Amino acid sequence: MSTLRERLGDLAGSAPVPPPDPDLWDRARRYHRRRRVGTAAVAAACVLAVVALVGLDSWQRSPSIEPAAPGTDPALPARFWEPSPWLPGNDGEPTGPLAGLMETERKTFLSSGDGVVGVSATTGEYRFLDLPDDAHEAIQGHALSPDGTKVAYWLTGETSGTPQTGGGQSLPVVGVGVWDSETGELIRHVAETEHGLAPDELLWADRNRLVVRWAHWRVGDDAPTRDQGGAYDRVGLRVWQVGDPKGPVGLGVSAFMDSTNGAGQLLLSGGKRPVLDLETAERTGPQVKRKPLLHISALSPDGTAIAYPRGNRNPGRLVVATASGVSDPLVEDKVWAAVGWVDDDTVAFVTRDADLDPISATIESISLSTGERTELIEAGTFQPLPGNLATDLLAVEPRDFAEPASPWNPRIVGGLLGSAVLVALMWLWGWRRSVRP
Template sequence: MTTLHDRLADLAADAPPGTPVPDLWDRGRRYARRRRVGTVVVVGVVVLLLAGVAGAGWLRTPHDVAPARPDANARAGLPDRLYLPSPWLPGTDETGPIGPVVALVPGPRGSDGTGIAGVSRSGAYTFLDLPDRADEAEAEGEVAVSPDGRWVAYWSTGEVSDGPNTSTGAAPVVGVAVYDSVTGDVLRHEVPSAHGLMPGELVWGGTTLWSDWLPFANAGSSGHAEAPLDDENGLAWDLADGTRRAFTPRSMPQVYDGTSSGGALVTVDDRRLTTSTIAEPRSPGARFDTRVESRAFVSPDGGRVAVLEDTDDPGVASNQAEPLAVATPGADGLSTVRVPGGRVDVVLGWRDRDHVVVQRYRQADGAYLSVDVRTGDSEQLLDLPPENWSPGVLVPQDVWQAPQFAAPAPPDPMSPRTRATLVGTGAAAVVLGGVALVLWRRRVRP
């Protein structure tokens, strides 16, 4: 009897001999090589795209955009140039206080705003977050920095008891605020008013902030401002000890075009040099022997005063450059001597005993210059940003006497929109690379 095993053996014996498929091994190896090459190409393209995206971000921000923590013992220095800050730099709400500033540089912030960047003693740029600051449309961009760079004063907005007067901006000005760059605190002095305030001047005399204003008499987008003779319309506020003294139009000293000398406010009133402190406002001093058309800057040793002469007819104000002069006290008052070397547009302070910092708008692109008051020779001291934003660059008065340092350029971080675009590009590259890899591997098969 034939078994199943016998029958299978017979079938196997009768089957024709098989032949191998021609080139089967070589064809398999060729398919494998094509798959590997395609995979390497797709992955390489994706890696290159991702490297380009990452490189773009790295080149825009070559170092950490967050400034170093403030060093209370760091010495003030005068930068040799100032830069227009990137609109996308962080603010103090993010970084914390940056310590005393050596300059304030206004510029665009974000996509449609403006801001004021503080330059720290390390040279880092950070936007100052000043709550409720009245911008340039509301208060002519008025900001003032204390001589040592610690306090930044500004006009603040808020609520009023009656309809607001909007002639100075969308939000009414209600008082003065001071940002402390060391602690990050914001101190306020608010003035009760029915319709808001027309802001006047903010001027530092040492650690004392002087300000004046007029209350609006009506609501709406127009109107007049006035202060009854016995109403408060001025303030002297010593930030060192917190002392505040209110003034009325009868008692308020002149604040306009004031400068700081020691702990006093210095102004020129009808040729007379006047100093004011909280304890002794309106202390008349010596009289100039010529008309003066600028702020008066007392030298660090207190022995001389730098001014611009007024060469126009009495009572005529002009924007033309005027002769720089240095006055010294004598038996008949302050005797002025013109400094040779041409006229000057703005006096900014004393660099040292024999040099005054000035600006000539038509020279060196408006950079700040150091003028030797003995010879009139000048040299470029500080390069300014190419664009001038309100309220303009501000340098604390004491910083003019500080040693100069080579200022590094601030970082240039990319905007959120650009960052989102790069992230989207990277994600798209990964997705498209994956799709291309799948399609290629499906196509290249035996």
């Protein structure tokens, strides 16, 4: 064994030794330099791609609308846009007077749900309203005051017993809140309820009085199936002078609301005397012989005339009913609803082009004395209903606001960023393996 080891040693010692490579050191340095430069270039390109994507996303999310100058008078927009589900919220900060409310889906990076977008009446900016304890009721969940300065909505909270959440809403309703868009102040009224409220109607009678209607659920979610679905209401319509600690007071009227003139008079659906005056608690108005179609009629400022689309089905022909009878059709087109009165002589109404997908709505006005028609607002998919439009602003010429921001889907942005980094790392790994001294 020792002989073999010695022999192998002799062979190794007698092997020819290659001459040293004089360029070996320089080639090694060049090799490491190329790798460092390549790595730095890829890292810089990756950083630039990330910065570009983040910058573009921030630019997309930033409003393209200049802040309103102090003292800017509010107005309705000449066009309503489809809101993006990725719009930012207002974080509870005041927005100033609002022109309209748009119930729509709200999405975040990890979830989606119900939301309400407020359209600024001074800048045209669109933002989701972050309203404290919003129950996000799907049907008449929010109501905008006629001047656009207050938003009423249903409050969620704790009930004294087991809450009822199977009656159409996922969050129990316990009262009503009013958020001031100019100050950010929130005024609450919470009702004593064992299982929660079944919200029904929410509408402003004027700038400071809110009319509501709710019922109390009889049982909670833990009651037997045979007992589910029942609610009771012994009061009917209630009126609340916002801020009055007594809360909403019963009117002794069980009829449903159709609309309001914003001056303390309610138009009730159906009945021969459909106008309810909140000051006198008297029912007046012309005798309207029609089916009780909700939310398609408009009561004049003095409460003596009602504009509505006449016919057995909606849409119909626009007419005006007064104490002396019903007028001849003012508009023969397919009118879907009367929105409100611009003044004592002018009615605003909605027409929709059913041939378009989605259906596109237009708000127009017509003078009763001259028959002159004027296109006011390109409403698009926005459906003007009682409670989602600042009707006082119909008397102001609509303003051309800039198109609101339309943010990208942050999930796509995040995916693009991750893909850019991953591709850069894979390319760098392959390049480093391929580089040779």
